[in-house]
Each structure stands twice: as C-alpha cells, then as structure tokens.
Amino acid sequence: GAVVSQHPSWVICKSGTSVKIECRSLDFQATTMFWYRQFPKQSLMLMATSNEGSKATYEQGVEKDKFLINHASLTLSTLTVTSAHPEDSSFYICSARDVKNPNYGYTFGSGTRLTVV
Amino acid sequence: GENVEQHPSTLSVQEGDSAVIKCTYSDSASNYFPWYKQELGKRPQLIIDIRSNVGEKKDQRIAVTLNKTAKHFSLHITETQPEDSAVYFCAASTREGSNYKLTFGKGTLLTVNP
Numbered sequence: 001g002a003v004v005s006q007h008p009s010w011v012i013c014k015s016g017t018s019v020k021i022e023c024r025s026l027d028f029q030a031t032t033m034f035w036y037r038q039f040p041k042q043s044l045m046l047m048a049t050s051n052e053g054s055k056a057t058y059e060q061g062v063e064k065d066k067f068l069i070n071h072a073s074l075t076l077s078t079l080t081v082t083s084a085h086p087e088d089s090s091f092y093i094c095s096a097r098d099v100k101n102p103n104y105g106y107t108f109g110s111g112t113r114l115t116v117v
Numbered sequence: 118g119e120n121v122e123q124h125p126s127t128l129s130v131q132e133g134d135s136a137v138i139k140c141t142y143s144d145s146a147s148n149y150f151p152w153y154k155q156e157l158g159k160r161p162q163l164i165i166d167i168r169s170n171v172g173e174k175k176d177q178r179i180a181v182t183l184n185k186t187a188k189h190f191s192l193h194i195t196e197t198q199p200e201d202s203a204v205y206f207c208a209a210s211t212r213e214g215s216n217y218k219l220t221f222g223k224g225t226l227l228t229v230n231p
Contacts, residue, residue: 032217043224046218095219108160111159
C-alpha cells in the first residue's frame with residue numbers, strides 16, 4: 001500500500017528560529033501533497049495544498065510567508081515554519097494522494113509534534 | 118467551500134454494543150467520504166471509505182452508509198471492543214479547480230467500556 005514518511009516526528013525549537021518538516025511518498029508519486037495542523041483535542045485543519053513544480057495553494061488565514069512549502073519533486077514536500085512562536089506549537093501532518101491509484105485515497109504521514117519554547 | 122458537521126462529539130458505549138457516528142456535508146460535488154481512526158499522538162488511519170456512486174459499504178464490524186440526497190453519511194461499528202476506543206473523523210473530498218481537498222469533521226471521541 002501507499003506509504004508516506006514524515007520527519008522529524010518531534011522537534012523542540014527556540015522562539016524566532018525556523019523548523020523544516022519533510023514529507024516523502026515512499027512507493028508512489030504524489031503530484032499533490034497536503035499539510036495539516038492539529039491542535040490538541042481538535043480536528044485536522046488544512047493549511048495548504050502543495051503541487052509538484054508549482055506554488056502551494058494556502059487556505060484562508062494561513063500566512064504563506066510564515067509557512068513555506070516546497071514541492072520540488074514527485075516524492076518530497078517540505079514545510080518550513082519560519083520565525084516560530086509558541087502559538088505555532090502544534091501537531092503537523094502531511095498527506096499525499098496517489099493520483100494513479102485513486103483507490104488509495106489519501107495517505108497520511110506520521111506527524112510532527114512541534115514545540116516552540 | 119465544503120463544511121462537514123460530525124455528531125456526537127463524544128460517545129461512550131459498553132463493550133459489545135454498537136456505535137454510530139453521523140456526518141453531514143454541504144457541497145453536493147463531494148464524491149469521496151473516508152473515515153479515519155486516530156489514536157493519541159498518532160496519524161489518522163483510514164478504516165473505511167465510500168464513494169458517491171455507492172450507498173453502503175461493509176468491512177467486517179465496520180460499515181458506512183451514504184445518503185447523497187440528504188448529504189449525510191454514517192459510520193457503524195458493531196460488537197465494539199475496548200481497542201476501538203479512539204477519536205474518529207469523517208471527511209469529504211471535493212475538487213476545487215485542479216486540486217482535490219479533504220475537509221474533516223470535528224471528530225468523535227469513542228470510549229468502549231469493558
């Protein structure tokens with residue numbers, strides 16, 4: 001089945017620094033990847049849709065200059081949280097869709113727990 | 118855009134009983150409806166899904182029904198077990214331009230008491 005690998009699984013950073021999160025599709029090509037944020041006891045909120053070779057599409061209210069998304073290849077998308085602040089502490093999860101096999105639906109990475117101190 | 122409502126927010130059942138979680142969606146163009154189980158601190162795991170051309174799907178103890186006219190879909194878990202305890206999310210997939218987008222409900226915390 002489709003597998004999505006996400007790294008790191010957790011990270012602690014100082015306020016004002018930047019953090020990069022990687023999302024890789026291991027056994028399929030993902031022309032589209034999605035980035036979600038999940039606060040404790042809440043649902044997954046879509047932040048942006050990342051298309052290989054083009055600019056990401058951000059959801060309303062998500063700062064594109066703060067959450068930089070790069071999807072340079074068919075198997076890798078990265079999310080960089082720039083100038084992180086404590087309110088950015090959250091669980092970030094990526095997802096990918098194997099467009100060649102629609103039965104796979106959406107596959108999720110294992111998530112990254114970001115803590116900004 | 119799509120709006121997905123999910124009820125109840127919490128559900129407590131006795132082991133062996135059935136559990137039903139209901140969702141409604143707003144965009145009639147949505148055509149794919151997955152259900153995910155998420156344990157604390159882990160990724161959502163797909164447990165069952167249904168496409169808009171099907172009214173019902175079953176996989177062992179889990180079933181999903183879809184009423185396109187009423188724009189609602191439901192998850193049914195029979196013979197519940199303590200290991201079914203988790204947060205369950207429904208979702209609806211809609212095409213927006215050239216992109217597909219998955220919108221989640223707010224989740225249901227299911228507790229199965231032994």
